[in-house]
Amino acid sequence: MKRAFPILAVLTALFLAYALYEALIVAPTDALQGDVYRIIYYHVPSAWTAFLLFFINFIASVQYLADAKPSTQRAAKWIVIAIGIVGAVAPFIPQVRQQLPAGLYPSSVATTVLAIPVFYLLIGKFFPGQNLDVLAVTTAEVGVVFCTIVLVTGPIWARPVWGIWWAPGDIRLTSTLVLWLIYVSYLVLRRFSDSAQTQKLAAVLAVFGALDVPLVYFSIWFFRTQHPQPVIGGGGSMDPRMLHVLLISWLAFLCFAFLVCWSRFRLEKLRREVEEAYALESLAGAEDGARQAGATSLPLNRSPR
């Protein structure tokens, strides 16, 4: 595993360079926006990566909370499987199909919903116990970095194209900003909380954040329909060559995110191991000290100074 890391790092660097070459040289220039549009090859892949990481964080947090008791663990598993089945079937029912917004295919909705049980079961299999929490920290931190890239590159593009840095009423901008704020507060909580139950509190906050995002989305959706804003049209089609470059770019970003997550995951595991070793050592020291002093037999007593 350790030997694979440098190899993967070199491959990712090459892949990112290739994606940059494709984005700057190979991809055709946009007819309306000119070369400014090329920033989407960094903007959009970062956004997708950030959302994926936040999604993994949410799943890991839910599973961490559910795993506290065997009964909730089993219940959560069945609920998730039920969500997957209902979500895979429901979009194809004609009545539900009519409710879907234009341009959204039932198959794409079904695949998205199916991702929930698939991720839930896979993450539960590969990250048992405390690893779930380590995964949650890792994905939240890396996700915030990618989300920051999105929020910085967005206005850089918007200024020449829309004429404004920021469209306050826009649905995607505001939802992303709120998501970023929630995850920053998640990291702040982790930083400021030093009790042994930080993991649990952080997982609870992640669940609250995930409940919040759809509400933000709907409120802004209504807000915008009342007050039209200069925003990019939703239904525009993309040149297949551009889409090709975009997907290559996304793959390169995913490799990069995976690499960063991997090293952060290992770092966090090591940090916890060190912490545990220190705790054990001080515990053993206290025991010895207590025995020497002939004091109480309580193992947690402080060693005499």
Add this chain to the structure above:
Amino acid sequence: MKSFWSITLATLTKDIRLEWRSKDALNAMLFFSLLVVVIFVFSFDPLAEESRHIVGGLVWVAFLFAAVVALNQTWARELRNQVLDAYRVSPASANALFLAKVLGNFIFVSLLEALMTPLFIIFYNLRALGPAWQLIPIGLLGTWALVVNGTFFAAMSLRTRSRELMLPLLLFPVSIPAVLGMVAGTTSILTGENPAHFWIVLLLTYDVVFTTACLGLFETVLQAE
């Protein structure tokens, strides 16, 4: 073992009695929001027409800040003499305690709003152009939204360093849709340009979703030590 509601009622009356005797939280909140109002009056000197568009935001920002003052005290009070630890080991339901705290805060913050709203009306020369009675559901649902999450996050921030600083950092990001609902709903009633129904439904949804989530997860947070 006492029933759920009798525990809630007992805790609630205890909190109200404590507050009645000390008036710590209420006085602090009132004076704080009075200061906010005065500062807003100095900063903006709008015409009656303009003020209709901005006052929704000002009112709710003042209430939000004032509510944080009260929410910070909710659990800190229970830490003295290890009341919270006693509660933790007792067989009483955690949600009974939570509900009592939420109801207590709801009463305090509603009282504050009832006292401060006339001041806003006087300072900004307000008269609603839309159906003014709809401000009541928006006020009640909005206050509940702030208080239910605020009480929950205040319990969460008990375990952190610099507790009082932590609460707004946790509460504000999650409250954004609720604040948007309150502000936009109030503005649309004051200006009478749009119906406020959507915002009332949004606040109701927010309240239902987060009250359920809080009740489902509060025990985890209370036992976390």
